[in-house]
Amino acid sequence: MQTAAADEAVAIVGMACRFAPDLLSAEDFWRFLVEGGSTVSDMPDKRWKAYASSHPKATTALRETVLKGSFLDDIEGFDADFFGISPREADFLDPQQRFMLELTWEALADAGIPPLSLRGGQTGVYAAANSNDYGRRLLEDIPLTGAYAVNGTTFYGIANRVSYFLDLRGPSMAVDTACAGSLTALHLARGGLLSGEIPLAVVGGLNIMSTPALNVALNGAGAMSPDGRSKAFDRDADGYGRGEGAGVVVLKRLSDARRDGNPVLAVVRGSGVFQDGRSDGMMAPNGSAQEHMLREVYERAGIAPATVDYVEAHGTGTPSGDGEELTALARVLGTGRPDDRPCLIGSVKPNIGHIEGGSGVAGVIKTVLAMRHGRIPRSLHGAPHDGIDWDGSGLRLVDGLVPWPSTGGTRPRRAGVSSYGVGGTISHVLLEQDVDADSGAARSAxxxxxxxxxxxxxxxxxxxxxxxxxxxxxxxxxxxxxxxxxxxxxxxxxxxxxxxxxxxxxxxxxxxxxxxxxxxxxxxxxxxxxxxxxxxxxxxxxxx
The missing domain is CATH 3.30.70.3290 (Alpha-Beta Plaits)
Known part of the structure; x- marks a missing residue:
């Protein structure tokens, strides 16, 4: 086992994503963000049709539930033969396993790493998800349940399927900390890399809405926006809109990435996972816990919060959630800044919906793209949330496509990404621009x-x-x-x-x-x- 140096950092060397309805790559995603796009639509006609007619009470419940959100066009299609999966086994395969397989292959290719070259190695796989709709749906039909359902309908299969296909021997785990899942997975992978336990990590986050059950439950709790839109940091925020999608990033120790000629898309300088503890309710946010989390992450990284240019915030889209988050950000990242250099704030949820277990990695991919392109896309909103004094907060919502703030050449671009889980888990990741502009695959040929x-x-x-x-x-x-x-x-x-x-x-x-x-x-x-x-x-x- 190779032990990393004390000052070692972790690099993001590859990325791949699928977001609704037809954003099939990071390049597609970036163009969409620059254009200020939104993926919110009506539910696909066939998606929950069987449930609407299954029982009179089910029909009533669905009629009273929000049926708008961000939906992927194709969750059934799958080149099973490519991954050595038989047609019968594919029928029992949760679409989240399919997306994790496909995007892992694409993200490794993006990193310039031949996937099949990893056979027998210690690559770790960390997959975040918090919806097991597909498995529950299949297991409801007991006569049709067969042996393939054992691995095809489980959380662990989302990660284990990748390790099996590529013959990877490192840690392989599904992570469920609700909406904080993919940043929690990234934090775990970063720890494995820095300890020397693994040389490479694949981190993914996914959400597929195979049944309407969670929509009905969330709607009953008053958590969902009536029009299916997540209005993050908006004065009219009225709940969140659910979204489908998946993202995968490949991580490697920075020194190894530079040695091997991999493209260094960004540097993960710090990360942390914490808990809200006891608040007004298990689903209620805790601003003091969020403030503690932010201070801890930046103190451990040795980075002054006032030097962070942008935060890709969680952006719950609820009055209480947004207010608590903005207050914590103002107290930590908005303090001690020059008046002309506020910390810019945005959230990808108004664009693509709340991807839940995949929301954190979606924010990471957006932030890496913005950092590399030197522009920050507009955060879709109306009038800014009125729960804080914006003028004195040290924060500013990104209200247009703006240039990345100049650092004067004295330090790299810096950004934070936050995710908060409905069960109270909260997480934050600190990203930096790679200071070695000549690193990467272009140097190797x-x-x-x-x-x-x-x-x-x-x-x-x-x-x-x-x-x-x-x-x-x-x-x-x-x-x-x-x-x-x-x-x-x-x-x-x-x-x-x-x-x-x-x-x-x-x-x-x-x-x-x-x-x-x-x-x-x-x-x-x-x-x-x-x-x-x-x-x-x-x-x-x-x-x-």
């Missing part, structure tokens, strides 16, 4: 002279998958005509797992590469593109 032909290998589990991958890479290159061909070739050759269906393009310019990729995607005969399926016994022949 030699750059040949312009005009030199380069081989660009691709692979997938099926012919259809190869066509889809070729089209995606072609789109990526077209959007980035100045990207280094050598870096693209290096990534495709050495930083992706090579599957059975193979293809390759030989090109000496971005235009030629796109043309060859389009040939592969559309199965056209071309001089620069070839494809075939690898043999189980290929005699060691490779591309020449």
């Amino acid at each position: 030699d750059r040949p002279a312009s005009g030199r032909a380069t081989v660009f290998p691709l692979s997938a589990a099926s012919a259809a998958g190869l066509r889809g991958l070729a089209a995606k890479v072609a789109d990526w290159v077209e959007e980035r005509p100045d990207a280094s061909l050598a870096s693209i070739g290096h990534t495709l050759a050495l930083r992706r797992s090579h599957l059975a269906q193979r293809g390759a393009v030989v090109a000496d310019s971005p235009e030629a590469l796109v043309e060859g990729l389009r040939d592969l995607a559309e199965e056209r005969a071309g001089q620069s593109a070839v494809s075939d399926r690898a043999s189980a016994d290929d005699g060691g022949v490779t591309w020449v």
Whole structure:
């Protein structure tokens, strides 16, 4: 076991996400945030149809429940064969397990880490979720329940399924601290990395609303917004709107990421998980506990709270929850700041709904994107919450697409991300911009002279998958005509797992590469593109 240095930090090296209805990547998510989008819609027609007609009382309960929120378009579709799962087993698989599998693969690819290269290693998997709707729904139908339901309908399966598929031997656990789940998972993973217990961690958070049961319960408690919108820090906040989605980040010790040439998207400088303790009720927030949490996280990290530029806040969307959070933020991060440098405050929940177990990782992904792009998207709201004196608070709501505050080159950009669970668990993560601008995968590839032909290998589990991958890479290159061909070739050759269906393009310019990729995607005969399926016994022949 390798012990980390006392001053070691943890890096985020890869990210992947799915948010409603069709935000399929971090790039999609960023464009959506910049445009100030909202995913709130009516419930899909077929989602809870069986429950609406199951019993007269069920019909009445649903009629009185908020049926608006942020819903994913496709929670049934799944390339089970890719993950070695039979059709019968796939029928019993919680969609949250499916999303964790898919996004782990994508996030590792984003980090430049071939997923299959991790076999037998100590990579840890930490998956946060607090809704087991799908499992309960299946187990209600006792005659149809079979052996595959044992692992397919459980929380632990969300993490364990990934470890099994990739043959990972590190810690593998589902984390349920309600809406604080994914930041709790990140905190646990960070501890494992800094102790030397694990060299790599996959952290995810998810929420899928397979049944209406929790909506009915929350609606009865008066917790849900009548129009399905989370109006975080808004004077008209009236409850939260539920949302579906999933996000995964890959973590590595910063020194290891730089050594291995992984892209350092952000640095996790500190984290903490605490409890509200006893408040006015188990679901009621505790402002003094939140204030204590913030002070502890920044003191442990050795970072002055007044140097934090932005906080991606929890933003419950309720008058009491927002008021307690803003007061705690003002007392800790709003104190001791120059009048012209307030701490900017925002929340992603008005955009994509409350993802519950996945809300924290959604906030992390948003904040990393904002830090890297140097802009902070608007936090959707009307009139600001009137529970605090904004002018004297040291805080300011982000009311438009604003530049990241200048740090004067004396320190990295800094941001906090908060998540609060309905059971009282509260968590906070401190993120920093990577100060080594030259770190990452771009440094790891030699750059040949312009005009030199380069081989660009691709692979997938099926012919259809190869066509889809070729089209995606072609789109990526077209959007980035100045990207280094050598870096693209290096990534495709050495930083992706090579599957059975193979293809390759030989090109000496971005235009030629796109043309060859389009040939592969559309199965056209071309001089620069070839494809075939690898043999189980290929005699060691490779591309020449």
